[in-house]
Amino acid sequence: MGNPGRGGAPGGDGSSASGTPGAESEHEVGPGSSESGPELESAARHPAEHYIVCGANTLAHRLVVELTEQYDVPVVAVVPSRDLDHAPQIGRLLGEAAVVVASTITEEVLHAAGVTRARGIALVDGDDQSNIHAALRVQALNEDVRVVLRIYNPRLGAHVERLLKNCSALSRSATAAPAFVNAALRRPNSVRVGSRAVSVEIGATGEREDFLCTVADRIDRQDLTRIRMLPDSPGPAAIWIGRTERQQLVEPGTRAVLRFVDEEPKPVFSPGSRLLWRLIDMVRFFTGVQLRMVLLGSVLAVIGSFVLIWVLARPFAWAVYQTLLDLAGSAVPDVYGQPGSAGVGGGWQRVAQVAITLSGVPLMAVVTAVLVENAASQRRTAPRQPSRGVRGHVVVIGLGNVGTRVATLLQSLGIPVVCVERDVSLRGILAIQALDIPVLTGEAPLEHHLRQARVHRARAVIALTGDDAANLEACLEARAIAPDVRIVLRLFDDDFAAHLYQSFTNAASRSVSYLAAPAFAAALMGREVQGTLSVHRHVVLIAEFVAEEGSELVGRTLRDIEVPGEIRVIAVRSPAARDYLWRPDHGRHIGAGDTYVLLTTRAGLGRHTGRVTRALAHPELS
Template sequence: MVTLPHQQGAESGDGGHMVVCGDDALAQRVAVELRDVYRQRVVLLVPEEAGDPGGPAVQVVTAAAPTQEALVRADAARATALALVYEDDETNLRAALAARRLSPGLRLVVRMYNRKLGQHLEELLDQAALVAVPGMDRASLDASTTVLSDADTAAPALVATAVADTNKVVQADGLLLRAAERPAPGRGEVPDGGLCTLALLSSTAADPAGAEGSDGSGAQGPQLLPDDRTVREGAGRGTVVLEAVRHEGPALAPRRLARRGVPLRDLVSSQLRWALAGILVAVLALTAATTWLTDAAPVSAAYLTLLDLFSINEPALEEPTARQVLQLLSGLAGLALLPLLVAGVLEALGTFRTSGALRRPPRGLSDHIVLLGLGKVGARVLTRLRELDIPVVCVEQDADARGIALARDLGVPVVLGDVTEDGVLKSAKAHRAEALLALTSSDTTNLEATLAARTLGNDLRVVLRLDDDDFATAVYRTLRSAHPTAVTRSRSVAHLAAPAFASAMMGRQVLGAIFVERRILLFAVVPVAGHPHFEGLTVAEAFRPGVWRVIALDTARPDSRSLDLAHDQHEQEPSLLWDLHPGHLLDAEDRVVVATTRQGLADLLTPAARSDSPAAP
């Protein structure tokens, strides 16, 4: 065990620290996120072979498995929160049960890919905490359990990178929000404020080399949460605005039949439809002729015509010549109808039979996204892309991959083949695509696919998954030098998922964080009741420039609100109102989403913030 000098308190039992347990890069990334973004003291429980993230405020404890003895060594009983981020679901499950027995009031964040099992585990552990902590109801239970998947939490950032070329995203109420940088408006131009203005960039924010952020050496640094007057006075400086991630592209295919990917118009061919329409016209004409020539009522004439059509009527031997001719014509129409009916049934059966097979990319498809890899990460990304109504073509080598069945159910075209082979990317229409997402589990395969895609189109936006950070940095710099006009982004799943796990450890009220150059903005959910900074004030009066700003209002009834706006909104109707009027009055039953600094969040969430002291101007 390595103990840093300023970490003596954790071992002496004063608590207040956070424990992260894991066996891969995600654990170290979560520890770094807690240390750098939220300024927390962290105890990192890792196997002996794992590396040390180093840096201040991180204490490393080695253990082969997260047993109860190992959790005691990490002082988990007196910790504020515990994250279990092992790759194996069963390991996390066993450790979560042991941790809940060790400390019923401990806030747990558990990594689990199996959604159904994770939901049951969350309900079980929350119920155990409610029983162990008397007088605590579910709405006010802070020592709760949050089950997350690294694939689920990384998917929004990957989608945002492919669609909007950014990974500065926050997920709230099922909506994907991004912090978009806007250049300084020209003379006479009206700046685009998005949902709200989050920051004014420093004068050194633009980086000709393409690096993100600023070195902060300018005369004017970034200003977080400026008021309207500061924005107007900051002419010539770029801004960071909050906006929803949307896709403006071609419409998706029409509604599918029985969720099998078969459009209704594809059940029978157009030639067969025209032939059946011709038979119908002939039947109507014969019915009209029978009515006119035999003085029969229209209903009786239609009945006689159908009997003759299906050859089940008596021969008209004693009838007038006109009736006999009409019967012969109806019989000829019936002879033509029989093979058409048989052909229609066979075509419909064949269409339903082939609908279970994978679709091929349409011939004229363009402006779509090519998704390489349908593993656990690729399947989650595919779901998010389809939620945004973005056309997708998938490429997968393994016909039994996790996402193959999902792609079949969604009607997404799939190309089966090795992406490194010639012709596979062309089959996916990559040369006419808008972006390429290389998300296979192999770094070399993703890199090879990226290089192959660059030969098809230099303007293609490419996002590749690289789990090795050093390798990702080298690849990014090399590709940027070789293709300076092309957009290439390398992302690590652990790097993208770590902020969600860290924010969950801070509590369900924290939605996420984004970097503005070298400063940090946090997004949190705050109940208005008891807050002198919010209760009884308008949205404009509750705004404290440079500290916090109300950006959304939860319109759901208090008894039906979700505890976790960041992760539990896939099956619920959105309830957040983002376009707030400055004069809207906040009352005690409201719940708001605020953008705030680290110090502002500490002021809002501490009990002292709910004192009877007057609200700050």
């Protein structure tokens, strides 16, 4: 399984990259090379109005791709080494002259990258503290530059946004975690817009009142390259005309639509069963196997003897009273030959009393042993073990930043969670322990951990380590124990993911950097993306724009905004309205101050953002 939570398939927020092509890094990038004067000087000869990406992890790589291919803007990268992590791929994308090599982000490095002439800078490598320090240096050099930094702690990020003039602090693990949770629970990922939430449903058939638009068609799990995103398809009225025509128009399972979705109710568990398994878990936590055997035998003997006394000598309260006295060794025995010594219950009552008294001796000794053992050991600080009665839960493998976020989100939804992490020093274990989530740690074989996690009764297994091969191994082990369990993998390599869909059923894969990069790119361009929705390995974005006074869009129709295959307008709101108007008339004219919501591909978002930016910068051209 590798080192769960330490390596990198797309996804954590404060860790570093292994540098392997099939892995997404999560740990902090350390010094990989020294700064060199010639490289700094050559990198400074780039055009103005560019964007700077600091980092060489998977997110930095995806972000460079987003900016160059989707937004078509000049980019300069700052990497710790040309040879480590994803720096070679970044260098091939940008060219050697557009890469600054520096182990730390200093003022000299920022000047070499042209921060005084840049439009934006993304700090996506390193930990929270180093990213904040770099952001402060950037603002001291150019207070107008747009700063986007990756930060794990959302509360700290909110404070930083208020501290800096033009800053957005994002967490890639928090951005991607909902997609993993929804994939595991087999429910659509949703994005809230105003008072409604929208999601993508794949394989939709039949008439639905909550239909908004077609997101994709030509979906073939065996060849995901055939998917056509945001096709120029008929509207809902034309699509839902007759069963025969509908079957001819859309093959079941080959189409994805955008629809409204209600929040899934939290699962309800029986209070009695929850209390019973809590009691069993508490006994298992405080006792070893030998003590449990003695304790179980003593308790069963006491219960059986109490029932016998109750049956032979009613009332119930008197039976309880005598049982407790006998258990403590305080009962007065009958004297042979004394009148009335046969007692109320006769000979069987004496047998029961003897059994209770003898069982009380080891029972009191076990209780004393438990108290002494737990006072002298560190048992109470050990991670909580999964309950023997757990079922319908999700097994999370790897407690890096993404794994911790996913486990926390699942628990907040009321879904039972069991975590597996080999590295006992990982900080995610402490966070999970604080939430009272069971964790299996140590170097035991993965199969042993999965059996302890009751994977045969789980609803899903999510593998979130930093290595694609380790995640695949974990899911194969899970399938060997539970052939029908749903598996969700964190995979960076797109070809690897395509083969997964061809070879496995009831499986899904997600890439953290692929999910997070569009949000970081949009924030860097100054536009906030409301959320991302996935169709297998493809991503569409929900973005919100305001038609500002002077924009060329004012006076145009919504139809003028749309681009087949790239952009759909799904909602609009006038300044005086409280909520959005969904499925608006595309002949509606846009007024100054109107807010409109787009469902768009990454290329469409880049195209539209560039159009808005140019219109505001040069209103005389509109």
